[in-house]
Amino acid sequence: MINANHLMVFNSVANNLSFSRAAEELYTSQSSVSMQMKKLEEYLAVSLFEQLGKNIVLTEAGTTLFLYSQKIFSLIDEGVHAIEELKGCHKGRLLLGASTTPGVYLLPKILGKFKSVYPGILPKLEIANSQKIVEMVNTNRLDIGIVGEEIICPPELYVEPWLKDELFLVVSDKHPWVNRASVQVKDLENEQFIFRECGSSTRSIIENILANHGLKVSIVLELNNTEAVKQAVSANLGVSIVSGFSVISNSGIVCIPIEELGFYRMFNIIYHKNKIFSPATKSFVAFLKCEIGAENLIDTFFR
Template identity: 30%
Template sequence: MELRQLRYFMEVAKREHVSEAALHLHVAQSAVSRQIANLEDELEVSLFEREGRNVKLTQIGKIFLTHTEIAMKAINNARQQIDEYLDPERGTIKIGFPTSLANHLLPSIISSFKSEYPNIAFQLRQGSYRFLTESVKNGDIDVAFLGPVPKKDPDIESHILFTENILALLPLSHPLAEQNSLHLSDLKKDEFVSFPKGFILEKILVDACKQGGFSPNISSEGEDLDAIKGLVAAGIGVTLLPESTFHESTPNMTVKIPIDIPEVRRTVGIIKQREKRLAPSEKVFYTFAKQFFARLQQFQ
């Protein structure tokens, strides 16, 4: 069994067409067909079945594809480890991040890191809380920033970088807009603007309101921070957002107010796959991130 055969097999499985796979691989169609046939002979099974001009994986082919993808990831990771062992200040790090950390945290740390390690590159991927944790677990992302930090996931190793308050965001026209602080229960009769169900900031909002003794009346939803803030500015409702999302400024026609009771906070941290041994450049970044925020906390 050769790596070339496995690469050809994965490409045909992806495209479900031998000619298209050959075109993408820049080889002759006959070469792809021959290598697939050799692989099937060696395994003594049929990996594909024909459907007109296309091909589909057989049931055993689907099983073999799953294991092949895992094996190829391990091989690629080993190659990366070797390359970076020779020069740990080169390499590419795949980093995940959520919307709530995109405006300030991520640019700050990457800018600082690049000033010290200019030859290390990044592949950045924004996604939901669940997407990021699953991507770290299956190796599609090397490390990810998350808030809150997972506590009891056996497949995730996490490190808390800082803890921040969750603040109320109100329209300037709101009766409580001039308050220095408020009890969350003061907003129990208000309509709320929230991320859709399934987003981690929606869960934080709902859980906080339940701590305050009520279930929020969510009247409007938005899928990004600007949309949420815009809806509040338009007087559609109130919301709860992490303090770091107001780093630049509070949106026009709104006011942010600290919450006295209950105390609502979230942890923000960096995660990696528990069993994965980070490549040298990844380890450099992981360590840098922890030290970067430790220095910030000291300064503050």
């Protein structure tokens, strides 16, 4: 019979595609991970990984085993959750993921309020761009995720609208537009833009709306988080379009409306269709949808 510990280690290595990161995740040594993978390969009489330069990738056999190992550990989690349901307790873990804007500017305050109601639940928040969060939810590494609507999710995921977000043009308080009440769409073509990286839902919605209006703007800088974008705008390196949630009480930058052009999107809650929620996850989703009141989110947390 296959060694369950070997399978757990394999699942971690396959998830991370790294022996060293798997060792960190499992609080063991890299040599121990390597040894256990060697034993598993000997037992199965196949190679599960192959080396490509400095990286490792799954072989065909490794990919097949990874699909089954994910199902096995998902079933184990569901069994634990079912027992928790029988006990009726509000304890346990919550594996939550979010794209940058909700992850940085909304969820920390929400989680603080949630913890005051459910002190026995331990949340872990993963913040990454939307594509990464979708991938992690789809591979059962997260219980739920919160991402922008413009990211396409695979059919295995359930997508539920949660909160409307408005994006704004932001410029430095040293920019020539700083005292203007608004700008026209055509004015944007002459500006240098600072954008988030590809895979960001903020960037996707901006590019789609600009393209729908026949606008092609010049990108002078790409950065992988919103705070860096705002700092670059504050330094007058260019202009950008960011979530309104990210510029509340922010100094050094100014929001300016664009005439006849609005940037709106929904933040969605996503989870796997086959996922059986633990009591902790059920409590948090209910908290997001009902107790907070999405329509009053800014008043509740930021004013």
